Amino acid sequence: MAGLTIGKVAKGAELGIETVRFYEREGLLEPPERTASNYRIYSSQAITRLRFIKRAKTLGFTLKEIKELLSLRHNPSASKSDVKVQVEAKIDAIKQKISDLKNIQNTLETLDECCNGKGPTDDCPILKALEGVERLNGESVSR
Amino acid sequence: MAGLTIGKVAKGAELGIETVRFYEREGLLEPPERTASNYRIYSSQAITRLRFIKRAKTLGFTLKEIKELLSLRHNPSASKSDVKVQVEAKIDAIKQKISDLKNIQNTLETLDECCNGKGPTDDCPILKALEGVERLNGESVSR
DNA sequence: CTTGACCCTATAGTTGGGTGGAGGGTTTAG
DNA sequence: CTAAACCCTCCACCCAACTATAGGGTCAAG
Numbered sequence: 622m623a624g625l626t627i628g629k630v631a632k633g634a635e636l637g638i639e640t641v642r643f644y645e646r647e648g649l650l651e652p653p654e655r656t657a658s659n660y661r662i663y664s665s666q667a668i669t670r671l672r673f674i675k676r677a678k679t680l681g682f683t684l685k686e687i688k689e690l691l692s693l694r695h696n697p698s699a700s701k702s703d704v705k706v707q708v709e710a711k712i713d714a715i716k717q718k719i720s721d722l723k724n725i726q727n728t729l730e731t732l733d734e735c736c737n738g739k740g741p742t743d744d745c746p747i748l749k750a751l752e753g754v755e756r757l758n759g760e761s762v763s764r
Numbered sequence: 765m766a767g768l769t770i771g772k773v774a775k776g777a778e779l780g781i782e783t784v785r786f787y788e789r790e791g792l793l794e795p796p797e798r799t800a801s802n803y804r805i806y807s808s809q810a811i812t813r814l815r816f817i818k819r820a821k822t823l824g825f826t827l828k829e830i831k832e833l834l835s836l837r838h839n840p841s842a843s844k845s846d847v848k849v850q851v852e853a854k855i856d857a858i859k860q861k862i863s864d865l866k867n868i869q870n871t872l873e874t875l876d877e878c879c880n881g882k883g884p885t886d887d888c889p890i891l892k893a894l895e896g897v898e899r900l901n902g903e904s905v906s907r
Numbered sequence: 908c909t910t911g912a913c914c915c916t917a918t919a920g921t922t923g924g925g926t927g928g929a930g931g932g933t934t935t936a937g
Numbered sequence: 938c939t940a941a942a943c944c945c946t947c948c949a950c951c952c953a954a955c956t957a958t959a960g961g962g963t964c965a966a967g
Contacts, residue, residue, distance in 0.1 A: 626943075626944075627943095627944075628942095628943065628944080637925085638944090639926055639927075640924090640925065642945095642946095643924075643926090647924090656944095658933055658934085658944080658945090659932090659933095659946095660933080660934095660943085660944055660945075661944085661945090676864050677868070678824070678924090679824050679861070679864075680823070680824050680861055680864055680865055680868075681821070681822050681823045681824035681825075682824075683923075683924090684923075684924070685923095690868075693875070704875075705876060708872050708875055708876045709876060711872055712869060712872050712873060712876065715865050715869045715872070716869065718822070718823055718865055719862055719865050719866065719869070721819050721822075721823055722823055722861055722862050722865070723862065725820070725823075725833075725858060726858045726859065726862070729851050729855050729858070730855060732836070732847075732851055733848060733851045733852060733855065769913075769914075770913095770914075771912095771913065771914080780955085780956070781914090782955075782956055782957075783955065783956080785915095785916095786954075786955065786956090790954090799914095799963095801915090801962075801963055801964085802914080802915060802916095802962085802963090803913090803914055803915080803963080803964095804914085804915090821954095826953075826954095827953075827954070908967100909966105909967095910965105910966095910967095911964100911966095912963100912964085912965090912966105913962105913963075913964075913965095914961100914962075914963065914964090915960100915961080915962065915963090916959105916960090916961090916962105917959090917960095918957100918958085918959090919956100919957085919958080919959100920955105920957070920958090921954100921955080921956070921957090922953100922954085922955080922956095923952100923953085923954090923955105924951100924952090924953090925950105925951080925952085926949100926950080926951070926952100927948100927949085927951090928947105928948090928949085928950095929946105929948090929949100930945100930946095930947095931944100931945080931946090932943105932945070933942100933943075933944065933945095934941100934942085934943070934944090935940100935941090935942085935943095936939105936941085936942100937938105937939090937940095937941105
């Protein structure tokens with residue numbers, strides 16, 4: 622039997638079998654070929670795609686957004702310029718995320734340098750800064 | 765009446781009033797002072813904190829994780845080195861997120877340069893690359 | 908001194924993203 | 938040829954994170 626069964630792809634992407642079928646129902650994963658006995662048969666590409674989905678999820682994208690990212694290709698009714706607009710919007714959203722993450726990272730690093738391992742946390746004045754993180758960045762109007 | 769009512773903080777943080785009360789119940793926001801008539805009264809710090817929560821959520825942190833981030837301060841029973849360990853773990857998680865986002869960004873930018881606004885999407889060979897994004901990075905074993 | 912815009916608690920309902928089981932067929936190692 | 942380990946569909950259920958509703962009190966403008 623050539624190709625991968627659903628159990629193999631699920632294991633390869635570190636997801637549950639049910640989750641893989643769920644993503645198929647939700648349109649995130651193309652319905653694969655079936656064997657004569659109705660088993661799903663995948664190529665290794667499917668694992669790639671599932672891992673992408675998994676990673677994008679930890680980055681704060683919803684399944685709907687991930688679906689949009691993935692469907693930037695094979696949309697015959699869209700022109701290249703439509704895609705371009707969408708891609709650029711996604712890039713902007715990602716840049717904003719990176720910038721937000723960097724701000725949090727900077728604050729945590731300051732915190733880390735300040736607290737060099739002795740005494741109770743109360744002593745560290747930088748800890749308070751955590752709550753003021755957003756003053757450091759450009760508060761853009763994202764969703 | 766000095767201080768902000770819940771309606772003001774909610775508006776200031778672009779959240780619903782119910783969400784603010786929900787965060788209080790969940791321990792993400794300190795229970796504020798109350799007026800004689802039992803109204804919650806906040807300082808502007810509360811808006812700061814709520815905006816931090818909101819932003820962290822779009823970056824893929826769960827409320828539980830955000831609670832941990834916020835409680836890295838004022839935890840009298842923890843020593844500085846405990847906090848240091850936690851802070852460094854958070855920094856690592858954030859670095860991973862940034863790296864993942866940059867990979868996706870790079871792919872999208874390649875895509876964007878390739879498709880310069882004419883013809884159907886099928887013509888663009890780079891579009892296929894989207895599915896192969898994770899081959900570009902170091903596939904670390906994150907959650 | 909009322910009326911409309913607030914606020915309170917308590918609790919139920921919703922949405923997104925899965926997870927698990929029933930009931931049944933298939934494949935493969937021994 | 939059979940038993941373990943898969944696979945299938947359908948459907949009910951779960952958790953996180955809200956969101957709304959009922960039922961009632963408060964406050965300030967006119």
